[in-house]
Amino acid sequence: MRALPLxxxxxxxxxxxxxxxxxxxxxxxxIERPLPNEKTKLPWHMVNLWWSIPETPDFExxxxxxxxxxxxxxxxxxxxxAPIGLGQLNDxxxxxxxxxxxxxxxxSDASPQGAYHKGKGAIFSRWGNKDLDTSFVRPALNGLTxxxxxxxxxxSGRRPxxxxxxxxTYAVRKLTYEKDKDGKEWTWVxxxxxxxxxxxxxFITSLKFPGRTLKFWGTHSAFIEIYGGKKVxxxxxxxxxxxxxxxxxxxxxxxxKKLQVNYPKNQGPASPAIMSTELAEGGKxxxxxxxxxxxxxxxxxxxxxPVTPGDPPAPAK
Numbered sequence: 155m156r157a158l159p160l161x162x163x164x165x166x167x168x169x170x171x172x173x174x175x176x177x178x179x180x181x182x183x184x185i186e187r188p189l190p191n192e193k194t195k196l197p198w199h200m201v202n203l204w205w206s207i208p209e210t211p212d213f214e215x216x217x218x219x220x221x222x223x224x225x226x227x228x229x230x231x232x233x234x235x236a237p238i239g240l241g242q243l244n245d246x247x248x249x250x251x252x253x254x255x256x257x258x259x260x261x262s263d264a265s266p267q268g269a270y271h272k273g274k275g276a277i278f279s280r281w282g283n284k285d286l287d288t289s290f291v292r293p294a295l296n297g298l299t300x301x302x303x304x305x306x307x308x309x310s311g312r313r314p315x316x317x318x319x320x321x322x323t324y325a326v327r328k329l330t331y332e333k334d335k336d337g338k339e340w341t342w343v344x345x346x347x348x349x350x351x352x353x354x355x356x357f358i359t360s361l362k363f364p365g366r367t368l369k370f371w372g373t374h375s376a377f378i379e380i381y382g383g384k385k386v387x388x389x390x391x392x393x394x395x396x397x398x399x400x401x402x403x404x405x406x407x408x409x410x411k412k413l414q415v416n417y418p419k420n421q422g423p424a425s426p427a428i429m430s431t432e433l434a435e436g437g438k439x440x441x442x443x444x445x446x447x448x449x450x451x452x453x454x455x456x457x458x459x460p461v462t463p464g465d466p467p468a469p470a471k
Contacts, residue, residue, distance in 0.1 A: 187419075187420050189419070189426075189427070190418075190419065190424040190425055190426045190427070191426050191448065192386070192387075192388050192426060192448075194424055194425065194426060196380060196381060196382040196386070196423075197234075197379050197380060197381040197382060197423045198379060198380045198386075198423060198424070198425030198426065198428075199377050199378075199379050199417075199418045199422065199423040199424075199425050200377075200378050200379065200380065200417070200425045200428060200429035200442075200444070201377060201378050201415060201416070201417060201429050201431050201442055202239060202375065202376075202377045202415075202416040202417070202418065203239070203375065203376040203377065203398065203413065203414070203415060203416075203431075203440055204373065204374075204375050204412075204413070204414040204416060205373065205374040205375070205400075205401060205408075205410055205412070205413050205414075206372065206373060206410070206411040206412040206413075206414075207372055207373065207374055207401070207403075207408045207409060207410060207411060208372055208408065208409055208411075209369065209370065209371060209372040210369065210370040210403050210404065211367075211369050212367055212368070212369075212404075213243060213328060213368040213369060213370040213403070213404070214327065214328050214404045214405075215325060215326065215327040215328065215402075215403070215404055215405060216238070216241065216325065216326050216327075216370065216374075216401060216402070216403055217323055217324070217325040217401070217402040217405075218237035218238065218323070218324050218325075218376065218398065218399055218400075218401055218402075219237075219321060219322070219323050219350075219397075219398075219399035219439075220235060220237050220251075220252075220321070220322050220323075220324060220396065220397065220398055220399070221320070221321040221322075221396070221397040221399075221439070222235070222317070222318070222319050222320060222321075222322075222394070222395075222396055223319060223393070223394060223395035223396070224319050224392060224393055224394055224395075225318045225319050226254055226392060226394065227254075227392070228254035228255050228272070228273055228274050230384070230390075230392070231254055231380065231384065231386075231391070231392065232253070232254055232255055232380060232381045232382065232383050232384050233253065233254045233378075233379070233380060233381075234251060234252075234253045234254075234377075234378070234379040234380075234381055235251050235252050235253075235378055235396055236249055236250065236251035236376060236377050236378070236379065237250070237251055237324045237376050237398055238250045238251060238324065238326065238374075238375070238376065239251075239375035239376045239377035240373075240375040241326070241370070241371070241374070241375070242370065242371040242373070243343065243363050243365075243368045243369065243370055244363060244364055244365040244368055244369055245371075246280055246281065246282065246363050246364060247280065247281040248278070248279060248280040248281070248326075248343075248361065248363075249278075249279055250276070250277060250278040250279065250324060250326065250345050250358070251276070251277060251324060252274070252275070252276050252277070252315075252317050252322070252324070252347070253274070253275060253276075253277055253381075254273075254274055255272050255273060255274070255383065256273070256274070256275035256276070256277050256298065256312040256313075256314065257272075257298070257300065257312065258277075258297075258298025258299060258300045258310065258311075258312040259298055259299060259300060260296075260297075260298055273314055273316075274314070274315060274316050274317055275298075275312050275313050275314040275315045275317075276312065276313050276315055276317075276324070276345070276347045276356070276358045277310060277311075277312045277313075277358070278310065278311055278312075278326070278345035278358050278359050278360075278361060279308050279309065279310035279311075279361075280308065280309060280310075280361045280363065281307060281308045282307055282308070282309070283307055284307050286301055286307050286308065286309045287301045287309065288300075288301045288309065289362075290309040290361055290362045291309050291310065291311045291359055291360075291361060291362075292311070292342065292359065292360045292361075293311045293312075293313075293359050294311075294313045294356070294357050294358065294359060296313070296314065297311055297312060297313045297358070297359055298311070298312040298313070298314070299311055299312070299359075300312070309361065310359075311345075311358060311359020311360070311361065312358070312359065313347075313356060313357070313358040313359060315347065315356055317347075317349075320349060320350065320351050321349075321350040321351070322347055322348060322349055322350065323347070323348040323350065324345070324346075324347055325345070325346045325347075325348070326343055326344065326345050326346075327343065327344050327346065328341060328343055328368060329341070329342045329343060329344045329360055330342045331366050338364070339364070339365055339366045340362045340363065340364060340365070341362070341363050341364075341365060341366060341368055342360045342361070342362055342363075343360060343361055343362075343363055343368070344357060344358075344359070344360040345357075345358040345359055345360070345361075346358060370403065374401045374408075376398050376440075378396055378429065378442055378444075379423065380425075388426065388428055388446055388447065388448060389446050389447070390446065391428065391444055391445070391446040392444070392446075393444070393446075394443075394444040395441060395442070395443050395444070396441075396442045396444075397434065397439040397440065397441050397442070398439065398440045398442065399438060399439050399440075400438060400439075410459055412457060412459060412460065413433075413440070413457065413458045413459035414455060414456070414457050414458070415431050415440075415455060415456055415457075415458055416454070416455045417429070417451065417454045417455065419454045426448050427448050427449040427450070427451040428444060428445050428446070428447070428448060428449065429442055429443065429444055429445065430442075430443045430445065430449060431443075431458075432458075433458045433459070433461070437459070437461070440458065
């Protein structure tokens, strides 16, 4: 019997017996779950960051800076640094970032469905309904595509790129507009990655979103994740520090109403406590440090902004 019908039955029984005795009040006891550990199922969202910002009714671009302290070996770790952990344009969800192994299939006249790619690169994906396919993706010349349903229905473009230690800007920009044969309006949005040391910008892919004017929601998200495909030994994790900058929309810094840190513990992609997070001096970056041991974590979520005078959130130890 499902919970709601059972609750209605118990309530009805209590009402019928009200003249004989007062119904008992049953208090639910919280279920104690073990903390995430090395055996917790992947993916691990080691940290989620959530910004509360004003909505943007006429979106043109979004930019986030990311600084990576050390190189990461794709043969040893499946790491996803997502400066856009979740975005919304016209109520359509998307995300993007860089991965050590991006996956995806090369598309060409000679090989419409080539071998699945391994190696470093950048990714841009959007979600939708089961009508999503690779026609929603315009890949780069040497790009990759994928449309599937194993993480919800999504269409994605990827671009191989050997990123390493350094500072990068991940950007999504409004590109072109079109109408389909049924008169429905669509806008193509492109993703780009710029390496600051060389000032080289690569085009990752573009994706098709509904509508002509794009509204960006009043939220921004970022995450750092270890995803499946390789065994993770916490004691062998590499030294790594990732700095994530504040979002810029339409070329301007946004007003940050709140910035919240969340370490998934019981719901969603739970992770062992192997990452600490703090606001950099000056408040312009979030510093995320990967550890090769499980930390003792007192708080699994807390605000970084606004800063409470005299009581800044301390990093985990």
